[in-house]
Amino acid sequence: MSADKPSILIVGAGAIGSFYGAILKRAGCAVSVVLRSEYEAVVENGILIESDLGDLSYRPDHVYRDGDTPESTPDYLILCVKVLPGVDRAELIRPWMGDNTRIVLIENGLDIERAIADAFPANPIVSCLAFIAVSRVGPGQVHHKAYGRLVMGRYPEGIDDNARDLADLFIEGGIKIDLTEQVVxxxxxxxxxxxxxxxxxxxxxxxxxxxxxxxxxxxxxxxxxxxxxxxxxxxxxxxxxxxxxxxxxxxxxxxxxxxxxxxxxxxxxxxxxxxxxxxxxxxxxxxxxxxxxxxxxxxxxxxxxxxxxxxxxx
Amino acid sequence: MSADKPSILIVGAGAIGSFYGAILKRAGCAVSVVLRSEYEAVVENGILIESDLGDLSYRPDHVYRDGDTPESTPDYLILCVKVLPGVDRAELIRPWMGDNTRIVLIENGLDIERAIADAFPANPIVSCLAFIAVSRVGPGQVHHKAYGRLVMGRYPEGIDDNARDLADLFIEGGIKIDLTEQVVxxxxxxxxxxxxxxxxxxxxxxxxxxxxxxxxxxxxxxxxxxxxxxxxxxxxxxxxxxxxxxxxxxxxxxxxxxxxxxxxxxxxxxxxxxxxxxxxxxxxxxxxxxxxxxxxxxxxxxxxxxxxxxxxxx
Incomplete structure (x- = not known):
């Protein structure tokens, strides 16, 4: 990896987070992950990804456990958890946030950015929609079946350098990106x-x-x-x-x-x-x-x- | 039982049919039943009903099986089956219907009389709503927990002698009846x-x-x-x-x-x-x-x- 590439932290490295982490790893970024139940498996074996794009398996630069203290804060924090009642996503990412950390949401649904934007008004948000068929097949093991395109833009609207730079990295890593002025x-x-x-x-x-x-x-x-x-x-x-x-x-x-x-x-x-x-x-x-x-x-x-x-x- | 009391046939003697059969048996009617899965048990033991009203258990005068040929047609045929797709209730009662058989529906729901009225336009219909807590506890075994009141009237409206006579028998058997001009x-x-x-x-x-x-x-x-x-x-x-x-x-x-x-x-x-x-x-x-x-x-x-x-x- 190259020092001029931004650092990435994936919070919620399930099937989707693990996959997009792999893409950014292929683009040369330092990619770390925060895990809960799959921590032991990933520390031992890394993240194993079977895909038509080739073997996307990788060892994250750091493997953190929920509750750990980070050694540094990332340039991009990518949040890929499910949006569920009782899960305070802003609190989940708070320990890992730096002043210059850009937040990337790869999550389903509508109006899911608001709680994050309210909690971190000074941090830019890149909101992404994933069109992908990927599933978890075991602890730290993912099967990427098809697709992978991301539609992304600045939240609440427009396209800024944060979105553009991230898009370039994803493209370098091998997936298709559609930047949009109106992600909502x-x-x-x-x-x-x-x-x-x-x-x-x-x-x-x-x-x-x-x-x-x-x-x-x-x-x-x-x-x-x-x-x-x-x-x-x-x-x-x-x-x-x-x-x-x-x-x-x-x-x-x-x-x-x-x-x-x-x-x-x-x-x-x-x-x-x-x-x-x-x-x-x-x-x-x-x-x-x-x-x-x-x-x-x-x-x-x-x-x-x-x-x-x-x-x-x- | 007395010769001047009308004869009763219960089609679908589940918990509700068995209970109201017992009431009419107490009023002195000949009560027969048509059964499917519980035939053997009822032939052997009769119908066993535990109730606060006393022991309502009885041996039906005839126990028929679905598909049998009746020895005679009843004065009142009481239909107590569930109203389900795939169950043609008119066909179910057709073999048991005589020219003078009055049809009594003790069934849930709205507009459930129409199919029966269309199939037997010459036979009077008494439509009843049951307010009762009763459940089947085994083959031919019923537990009557509470209530039992029937709201009943001629279908589609009014109160005729068929409804009135039947109401008198139910009252004689020990339950409360509300006759209504507007059963719908x-x-x-x-x-x-x-x-x-x-x-x-x-x-x-x-x-x-x-x-x-x-x-x-x-x-x-x-x-x-x-x-x-x-x-x-x-x-x-x-x-x-x-x-x-x-x-x-x-x-x-x-x-x-x-x-x-x-x-x-x-x-x-x-x-x-x-x-x-x-x-x-x-x-x-x-x-x-x-x-x-x-x-x-x-x-x-x-x-x-x-x-x-x-x-x-x-």
């Missing part, structure tokens, strides 16, 4: 699919796309919910073409039946990113006085389900 | 609680009343769904006071946390009476052009869930 708009666009499909698949007990669309009333419900998301996005300053509804349905029907990541989380008993994908959309709808009865029904029913699951877990 | 209105009134609470408890994974009402947004969602039911009932010719919404919520909060029968069916892997409790309400809303977005979201999500469950059962 891109998040809305991703919500157009995720906000109806992901929670509905959970509510239906872990249904795939074909079950959702082919149930009596299913496609209509998806269309109506997508219209609700469109209306909220427009009220929030991010209008999109209504043609996208037809395109989303047609695109989904073209794919083989597919269980989205939230459905898989549900099936595997993991918590779901309900607020990031749905709750924040409904909250913004309420702020703007946009009626979203279908989304709200789904949100409240899923809140009940998560509450029941938490109570039964006790 | 009474079904709407029961739906005011059941239509929001029952399906929502299933959607939430088997939640009790406290979990439903105390989740963020839960009471509001119940209120909104109850308003939707009120609007459909009014469009259907059965206006009710909006005060009932507050009364339902307050009454529910006064009870200990409670899992309704649909939640228990769901938890125990049994099919749920989705159309009787919710689907028929939404269908009537559509006929009248009443918007019910919250109910419809719940219905479609539950249809997906039932479809997935059926597919996984294959």
């Amino acid at each position: 708009g891109e998040r809305w666009r991703k919500c157009l699919w995720n906000t109806p499909f992901n929670p509905l698949s959970v509510l239906a007990g872990g249904a795939d796309t074909a079950t959702i669309l082919d149930t009596e009333g299913g496609e209509d419900l998806i269309r109506t919910m997508t219209e609700e998301v469109l209306a909220v996005a427009e009220a929030d300053g991010y209008p999109m073409s209504a043609d996208l509804i037809d395109k989303n349905i047609a695109g989904t029907r073209k794919m083989p039946p597919y269980k989205n990541s939230m459905a898989l989380d549900h099936i595997n008993g993991r918590p779901i990113e309900l607020d990031a994908v749905l709750g924040n959309v409904v909250a913004i709808a309420d702020q703007h006085g946009v009626a979203v009865p279908h989304l709200k029904t789904m949100l409240v029913a899923l809140r009940m389900r998560e509450k029941l699951k938490a109570a039964e877990g006790q | 209105g009474e079904r709407w009134r029961k739906c005011l609680w059941n239509t929001p609470f029952n399906p929502l408890s299933v959607l939430a994974g088997g939640a009790d009343t406290a979990t439903i009402l105390d989740t963020e947004g839960g009471e509001d969602l119940i209120r909104t769904m109850t308003e939707e039911v009120l609007a459909v009932a009014e469009a259907d010719g059965y206006p009710m006071s909006a005060d009932l919404i507050d009364k339902n919520i307050a009454g529910t909060r006064k009870m200990p946390p409670y899992k309704n029968s649909m939640a228990l069916d769901h938890i125990n892997g049994r099919p749920i009476e989705l159309d009787a409790v919710l689907g028929n309400v939404v269908a009537i809303a559509d006929q009248h052009g009443v918007a019910v977005p919250h109910l419809k979201t719940m219905l479609v999500a539950l249809r997906m869930r039932e479809k997935l469950k059926a597919a996984e059962g294959q």
Whole structure:
């Protein structure tokens, strides 16, 4: 690695964090990680990544454990944890933050930057959406199946040198980057699919796309919910073409039946990113006085389900 | 038993059918039953019912098996099966119907009489709502825990001699009867609680009343769904006071946390009476052009869930 390359710290080095760390390692950066349960495995073996891009396995420059004191603060801190109730992401990264640390979010959902921006108003934020198929196959072991493109920009808008420099490193490491002036708009666009499909698949007990669309009333419900998301996005300053509804349905029907990541989380008993994908959309709808009865029904029913699951877990 | 008492045939002698058969047996009627899986047990031991009303156990006058040919047709045929997709209730009772057989429905839900009335237009129908806590504890064994009142009337409306005579027999057998001129209105009134609470408890994974009402947004969602039911009932010719919404919520909060029968069916892997409790309400809303977005979201999500469950059962 070269001294003029920025230093990277990945907080939450699951499948996604481990993968993008590998890409930046290939670009010549010093890449360290903060881990919780996989600490021992990674100290011993490094991070093992099987990928069509080649062997992306690497030994992080430092392997920290949650609660450690850092030897130095990074140029870029990349946060890749799930956005869940009870997880205070700002507190999670606070110990690792320097005055000049830029925060990079590679996380799902809408309005997930706000809590971080409020907690660290002086640190620039680069917000990223990952289009990738990658999964954890064991402690410190990741299988990268396909894709890897990042859509990224400065939060709340624009493209600054922080985003541009990071984009160049990712490109050097071998993945495709789309810089965007309106990363929040891109998040809305991703919500157009995720906000109806992901929670509905959970509510239906872990249904795939074909079950959702082919149930009596299913496609209509998806269309109506997508219209609700469109209306909220427009009220929030991010209008999109209504043609996208037809395109989303047609695109989904073209794919083989597919269980989205939230459905898989549900099936595997993991918590779901309900607020990031749905709750924040409904909250913004309420702020703007946009009626979203279908989304709200789904949100409240899923809140009940998560509450029941938490109570039964006790 | 006395020769001037009408003969009774119970089709679907589960917990509810067995109990009301016992009541009519106490009133001196000849009571026969048609059974499927519990045939052997009932032939051997009769029907065993533990109850605060005393020992209600009895040997039916005839024990038929589904598919048998009847020796005679009954004066009253009491149908107590669940209203489920794939169960053609008219076909189920057809072999047992005589020209003068009156049909008695002791079943949950709304608009569940129509299929029977269409199939047997010349036979009078007595429609009943049961307010009872009773459960099957083994083959041919029933535990009657509390209540037993029936609200009953001629379908589609009025009170005729068939309803009155049957009511007298039930009263003679020891239970409370409320005759009603508007049994469909009474079904709407029961739906005011059941239509929001029952399906929502299933959607939430088997939640009790406290979990439903105390989740963020839960009471509001119940209120909104109850308003939707009120609007459909009014469009259907059965206006009710909006005060009932507050009364339902307050009454529910006064009870200990409670899992309704649909939640228990769901938890125990049994099919749920989705159309009787919710689907028929939404269908009537559509006929009248009443918007019910919250109910419809719940219905479609539950249809997906039932479809997935059926597919996984294959």
